[in-house]
Amino acid sequence: MIRLYDYALSGNCFKVRLLLSWLDLEYETRLVDFYPGFEHRSDTFRKINPLGQLPVIEIDGQLIRDAQAILIYLATTRDPLGQWCPMDRIGPIYQWLAFADSITGTISAARLHDAMFFRLDVDKARAGGVQLLRILDDHLWFAEWAGQDWIIAGEHPTIADIACFPYVALAEEGGIDLAPYAAIQRWTDRFMRLPGFAPMAGMMPLPLPKEART
Amino acid sequence: MSTYIVALDREVLPEGLVRGRMDTAELVIWRGASGSVHVWEDRCPHRSSRLSAGRNMGAYLEDPYHGWRFAEDGTVIHVPAEGGKGHPEISAHVLASAVTGGFVWASAGVLETGDFAGPPLRPLHFGVSANRVAAELDPTKTRITPWGAAACMVYGIDPDAMAAHRMLTALRRRLEAAG
Amino acid sequence: MNIQRPLVEDQSYLRHFWHPVATLQELSESNAQGVGPIGRVLLEEAVVIAKLDDKIVAMADRCAHRFAKLSAGKVLPDGRLQCPYHGWQYGSDGKCKLIPACPNDPVPKKAFTQAYECEVKYGLIWVRLDSSWNCSSIPYCEAWENPEFKRQIIGVPYDWGSSAERRWENFTDFSHFAYVHPGTLYDPAYSEPAIVPIDRVGGELQFFLEPGKDMLNTLPPESPLGSWTYRAAMPYSINLSIRLYRNDQPFLLWTTSSPVTADTCRNFMIIAHTDPDIPDDQPIRFQKIVLAEDQPVIETQPGGLSLDEISLPTDKVSNQYRKWLRELGHAATLGKEAFEKALLTDIIESR
Structure with missing residues (x-):
């Protein structure tokens, strides 16, 4: 059985939940009270992850820490069709997973400041976030121009989309206006319309027309 | 009252909602089932929630808070709390708009789209005022829409799209670094 | 463009009501002694909350001297709130009691920070910024009143x-x-x-x-x-x-x-x-x-x-x-x- 150390309002945990559900994998959750309990900083949890970070997954007799690492592990061991992490595009995929880490350091940090009162330099976090959103918006705009829907060229979305999606979609909770990034908004729209997508708390209600949902 | 470009025509997708701005007004831009593009202020006349957070259902736009439905002409056709009653006397804040040359134009007053057509460039958001950007650009090839006092959106035409995009990106970096 | 007219032009009437600013738990967890100070903002005004001599008090979060934030200071064992900058010491009435730079001179009359009415009820700390009319009360809560609640x-x-x-x-x-x-x-x-x-x-x-x-x-x-x-x-x-x-x-x-x-x-x-x-x-x-x-x-x-x-x-x-x-x-x-x-x-x- 797969076990996920999880927190409902964490975008990084949400990524893992999304992929688990898209891969149709059964798992049990162990809820960690990130805020306001700060349970991830407790001695008990530090035995599971010395960095005190979520998510962590227990799978195949090992503990895997870090959202991006978990996405790679699941996509390469549990996806028989190889759609979520196509090996012929592994270079760009790793590059965008690293980009997702930068998003956690900026946009997610701004959200932690605004929504959970973490002490950090929020102006710097927001400015860094805006730079990343511009890069992503540019990339997606020219991808659309070339007839592509996702971050990595191809018919099917990949773990690069999953890794970048949550904190971008939650950016306004960190005081970053998404209105200037039209290509990003079209991409999040497409992403949220994928079959089986369920939003996490704080994301706007699904923009998909109710009547069109089958 | 000025007329501004607020979106690229081909980026206003069916079932989609595009957020834009014009001076201080936030906009929602959407394409109805009829194929027409509509430019409204991005607030519900009822409780001012952001309509762009609602849903484009084709025949109508639905507000996210109380589910009011607005027809393509802006009038309220369905209030769930009143059993689906319509209110033709209530309307969204509709702006005059038109689609020409691949661009969506809008105005809070009289619409004057002028002579500006060509292959549209990728629109770029600048974190500096419209005036500062305007001083640097060729008005026959660019149109600038203010986004509040300290930001703007630059729309342009140029046969060499990639070169023009690189030039605009470099200009943005320079102007923003100057503060 | 439509000009939006505010429902109520002058918002100062809100100062005559009691508003909660913190939970007792927040104050008790603020430091080892559980006495604060903690800074809060109410109706755009910075307010400092501290427990001085077992009494929880609220005052403007601003030292009269150079406007430093008192919430960045500390509560002294004798129940005074000390400014972090030059160490001016305030009592629960908001008046400065001691200026360390000139301990033997009388404290100037203007050396005070505005003290507000402050009460504890329902495990919450309540503040009223303007008590001059004294015609509002802390809102009703049924939680401890109805014996059915366990x-x-x-x-x-x-x-x-x-x-x-x-x-x-x-x-x-x-x-x-x-x-x-x-x-x-x-x-x-x-x-x-x-x-x-x-x-x-x-x-x-x-x-x-x-x-x-x-x-x-x-x-x-x-x-x-x-x-x-x-x-x-x-x-x-x-x-x-x-x-x-x-x-x-x-x-x-x-x-x-x-x-x-x-x-x-x-x-x-x-x-x-x-x-x-x-x-x-x-x-x-x-x-x-x-x-x-x-x-x-x-x-x-x-x-x-x-x-x-x-x-x-x-x-x-x-x-x-x-x-x-x-x-x-x-x-x-x-x-x-x-x-x-x-x-x-x-x-x-x-x-």
């Missing part, structure tokens, strides 16, 4: 990027349930709310609502479906007393928004119920889901209420609330007598 939970305060008025209207809004909370609080099949009588009693808006019992079959068991009795002390408090359909037991949802700025608020929540064996995080978790459904929608609304917003008869609660806010705002510009009359004159519609 468990009271004081929630961790949460902040929203919307005004306290918007939060209040959201909490009392019947017609958004079917849209924003389908499957948690309400079944979309019942989108037409009843239009109920609304009374003004002792500074509270009071009304009663009975949602459809049929929804019991479709909503999760945690959903507090029952008959809902609202006692909403103006301007930002709501005591929602529920008699649950599923077991005929009482359940209390109490919430008060504290106006931080014109477009941000800090919200305090108390839940009371009859089953001492339910772990506290169970009802809290359900409320968090409801809040997460509301927050992104409400935060799309601009801060202040606007006269230009269109209202329908089904917005009766919101309309009555706005009407009273306008009356209170206007009365406050006329003076104490008018304000007291506007706040405490009862109007009974329900009979």
Whole structure:
């Protein structure tokens, strides 16, 4: 059985939940009270992850820490069709997973400041976030121009989309206006319309027309 | 009252909602089932929630808070709390708009789209005022829409799209670094 | 472009009410001694809370000398609050008692910071910025009054990027349930709310609502479906007393928004119920889901209420609330007598 150390309002945990559900994998959750309990900083949890970070997954007799690492592990061991992490595009995929880490350091940090009162330099976090959103918006705009829907060229979305999606979609909770990034908004729209997508708390209600949902 | 470009025509997708701005007004831009593009202020006349957070259902736009439905002409056709009653006397804040040359134009007053057509460039958001950007650009090839006092959106035409995009990106970096 | 006209031009009437600024728990966890100081913002004003000589006090968070924040200072063992910059020491009345740079000179008369009335009730710290008219009281909460309640939970305060008025209207809004909370609080099949009588009693808006019992079959068991009795002390408090359909037991949802700025608020929540064996995080978790459904929608609304917003008869609660806010705002510009009359004159519609 797969076990996920999880927190409902964490975008990084949400990524893992999304992929688990898209891969149709059964798992049990162990809820960690990130805020306001700060349970991830407790001695008990530090035995599971010395960095005190979520998510962590227990799978195949090992503990895997870090959202991006978990996405790679699941996509390469549990996806028989190889759609979520196509090996012929592994270079760009790793590059965008690293980009997702930068998003956690900026946009997610701004959200932690605004929504959970973490002490950090929020102006710097927001400015860094805006730079990343511009890069992503540019990339997606020219991808659309070339007839592509996702971050990595191809018919099917990949773990690069999953890794970048949550904190971008939650950016306004960190005081970053998404209105200037039209290509990003079209991409999040497409992403949220994928079959089986369920939003996490704080994301706007699904923009998909109710009547069109089958 | 000025007329501004607020979106690229081909980026206003069916079932989609595009957020834009014009001076201080936030906009929602959407394409109805009829194929027409509509430019409204991005607030519900009822409780001012952001309509762009609602849903484009084709025949109508639905507000996210109380589910009011607005027809393509802006009038309220369905209030769930009143059993689906319509209110033709209530309307969204509709702006005059038109689609020409691949661009969506809008105005809070009289619409004057002028002579500006060509292959549209990728629109770029600048974190500096419209005036500062305007001083640097060729008005026959660019149109600038203010986004509040300290930001703007630059729309342009140029046969060499990639070169023009690189030039605009470099200009943005320079102007923003100057503060 | 439409110019948005504010509902109430002059917001200073809000200073005459009691507002919660922190939980007792926040103060006790602020440092090892549990005495603060902690800094809060109320109606755009920085306020420092500290426990001096076993008494919790509130004062302007600004040293009279060079305007340093007293909340960055410390509480001394003798019960004085010390400024972090030059060490000026303040007593619980807000007056400076000692200036370390010139300990032998008399302290100047102007060396004080504004002290505010401060009370502790329901595990919350309440502040009233202007007590000169003294005609408001701390809002009603049923949690410790009704002996049927066996468990009271004081929630961790949460902040929203919307005004306290918007939060209040959201909490009392019947017609958004079917849209924003389908499957948690309400079944979309019942989108037409009843239009109920609304009374003004002792500074509270009071009304009663009975949602459809049929929804019991479709909503999760945690959903507090029952008959809902609202006692909403103006301007930002709501005591929602529920008699649950599923077991005929009482359940209390109490919430008060504290106006931080014109477009941000800090919200305090108390839940009371009859089953001492339910772990506290169970009802809290359900409320968090409801809040997460509301927050992104409400935060799309601009801060202040606007006269230009269109209202329908089904917005009766919101309309009555706005009407009273306008009356209170206007009365406050006329003076104490008018304000007291506007706040405490009862109007009974329900009979």
